Amino acid sequence: VTAWRVMGRYGVVAALVLLILFGAARYENFLGAFNILSFLRYNAMFALVSLGMAFVIMSGGIDLSVGSVAALGSVASALASPWGWELGLLAGLGAGLLNGALVVRGGIAPFIATLATMQAASGCALLLAGNQTVSASYDTSFTEIGQGDWLGLPWPAWIALVMFAAGSVVLNMTGLGRTVLATGGNEDAARLMGLRVDRAKWTVYGASGVLAGLAGVILAAQFGAGQPIEGVGWELFAIAAVVVGGTLLTGGEGSVGTTLAGALLLGLIFNVLNFENGRGTFSLSAYWQSVIRGLFLLVVVVLQARLAGRSTPQNA
Amino acid sequence: MVQQPGMPDAAVAPPPMRRVDLPALLARHGALIALAALVLIAQVATPNFLSLRTLNVNLTQVAGIVIVALGMTLVIATGGIDLSVGSLMAIAGALALVAGALGWFNGWLVTRYRIQPIVATLVLFIAGRGIAQVMTNGNLQTFRNTSFQVIGLGRVLGLPVQVWLMLALALLFAWMVRRTLFGRQILAVGGNERAARLAGVPVARVKRRVYVISGLCAGVAGLVVIAINSASDANLVGLGMELDAIAAVAVGGTALSGGQARIGGTVVGALIIQMVRYVLLALGVADAAALVAKAGLIVGAVWLQRRGRAS
Numbered sequence: 251v252t253a254w255r256v257m258g259r260y261g262v263v264a265a266l267v268l269l270i271l272f273g274a275a276r277y278e279n280f281l282g283a284f285n286i287l288s289f290l291r292y293n294a295m296f297a298l299v300s301l302g303m304a305f306v307i308m309s310g311g312i313d314l315s316v317g318s319v320a321a322l323g324s325v326a327s328a329l330a331s332p333w334g335w336e337l338g339l340l341a342g343l344g345a346g347l348l349n350g351a352l353v354v355r356g357g358i359a360p361f362i363a364t365l366a367t368m369q370a371a372s373g374c375a376l377l378l379a380g381n382q383t384v385s386a387s388y389d390t391s392f393t394e395i396g397q398g399d400w401l402g403l404p405w406p407a408w409i410a411l412v413m414f415a416a417g418s419v420v421l422n423m424t425g426l427g428r429t430v431l432a433t434g435g436n437e438d439a440a441r442l443m444g445l446r447v448d449r450a451k452w453t454v455y456g457a458s459g460v461l462a463g464l465a466g467v468i469l470a471a472q473f474g475a476g477q478p479i480e481g482v483g484w485e486l487f488a489i490a491a492v493v494v495g496g497t498l499l500t501g502g503e504g505s506v507g508t509t510l511a512g513a514l515l516l517g518l519i520f521n522v523l524n525f526e527n528g529r530g531t532f533s534l535s536a537y538w539q540s541v542i543r544g545l546f547l548l549v550v551v552v553l554q555a556r557l558a559g560r561s562t563p564q565n566a
Numbered sequence: 567m568v569q570q571p572g573m574p575d576a577a578v579a580p581p582p583m584r585r586v587d588l589p590a591l592l593a594r595h596g597a598l599i600a601l602a603a604l605v606l607i608a609q610v611a612t613p614n615f616l617s618l619r620t621l622n623v624n625l626t627q628v629a630g631i632v633i634v635a636l637g638m639t640l641v642i643a644t645g646g647i648d649l650s651v652g653s654l655m656a657i658a659g660a661l662a663l664v665a666g667a668l669g670w671f672n673g674w675l676v677t678r679y680r681i682q683p684i685v686a687t688l689v690l691f692i693a694g695r696g697i698a699q700v701m702t703n704g705n706l707q708t709f710r711n712t713s714f715q716v717i718g719l720g721r722v723l724g725l726p727v728q729v730w731l732m733l734a735l736a737l738l739f740a741w742m743v744r745r746t747l748f749g750r751q752i753l754a755v756g757g758n759e760r761a762a763r764l765a766g767v768p769v770a771r772v773k774r775r776v777y778v779i780s781g782l783c784a785g786v787a788g789l790v791v792i793a794i795n796s797a798s799d800a801n802l803v804g805l806g807m808e809l810d811a812i813a814a815v816a817v818g819g820t821a822l823s824g825g826q827a828r829i830g831g832t833v834v835g836a837l838i839i840q841m842v843r844y845v846l847l848a849l850g851v852a853d854a855a856a857l858v859a860k861a862g863l864i865v866g867a868v869w870l871q872r873r874g875r876a877s
Contacts, residue, residue: 312684356869359822361647361684365809366861373857381854486649486688499682537699544693548675551686555679 294406302458310434310501317484323466328476342463396472434501637783645824646683653694655804658788669781673774756824
């Protein structure tokens, strides 16, 4: 492990810290409780989706369906909110298992399989919702999941924290985590070694679906409504967060913690932009955020490519 | 037909004997059969399907997808992918050549830094639409320019101009893939990049060119769309086009792993997607259900081809 490698991996954390310091020095209220809490509340959904995406990518696959699965989860949980919130999770699990079946059983390329699931989930969400937003029940504690706090932190932040901790444990301390990495590194070799590659793939796609469903539950609870047309572009945001977090898209390598940093960093760019506009020295429309995110992704991937080139000389 | 799930195609032995193999037959001509079936269904289920007017409506709507999918076919043939086409269409509302230049930028990222195509083009997927929105401030741009609107609204011999454009481009691309050195080089790069390099194929230049071509195709398709509407809306032009184009290529039988370019298949694939949309719309099925049908179609087509190739 060379210094370059470490920088490639932890550069994102450094960038996150720098951006926070920049914001704290430049804007008052940036580190105020209100901004921090609403930032965490809103971005927890993206972090959850990015976590699932990180595991799928580490296994050498990709999951384009996360955004529309989250939309489906939000509709399902909003419809079922008078009785409970679990249906959104089940919808996510169903979509994830469908992905697993298409990839593992059908042998269809993950890109195409999850592209199809993306369209199907989006269609199902619209059908279930009747082409409009579905209001969630306010009689039960459903909306607490998105709007409530516990010990001073928003519930979505707790959920994301627990999931990332669990993800970190699975990746670093279990056989499943090692199998996922081995599958992404060289699937044939992993198979020949007798690793249970298929089981690992089922698990990562299933988990990605569940996490997207969970993000959907939070979405519905936060806005008090199931939103069938939300989630457009979430999959690419999640891929960007994973890549910014230093996980190689070729699979076989990656980290859960830096994925979280990547997701937070992308969210923070938008937050900083809002503060900059609030300051009024110059005004950037909301459209700039995607330009800036794109630029950011560009800088990161170019840096990553150069660092990878240095640390592994035989990079073919 | 015993087939182990998850095994790579190369590991499956070639068939020992020739006989009529229905899955293989379906796989080879499945796309055409499906298209014929859809046309038949449309003719039976909807009035006036085989009239020039309906034909023109369908061809007009499919022209954009076909043009983008042609460029995508070449990119996929080199083993790459281009996610940025939809955003480039939005930018083309300003200038088609800019889309070509941005395509070059995609190719530059892929070749110079060896960034995976899906990540390299993700940059412009995210930033490109933002650039278009910033340029127009998110407003609808309307215009009246008759010489330009000819692309979208004019007709030659009863067929809309953009349909002729689509046909001409499809023929040009088919010729390029089959008859030119560049076409051979594309397939060589996608088939085995290292072998192609050793054989003296200028791999980086070929890759850069296909991304430029894909960008230009997206630019032309963007111009067609805004010429039809006489307006350019940076928020909507080309939205989701990358997925439609990739689906058209996949349904058309070009493997996403590269080394193949079936131009005719891509045109048929795009027509199938359009026909499914049209038939479901004509039958009064909700848009949402049409999405589910489209998903099933993509998976079915790709799965059949996979079986056909493996058997």
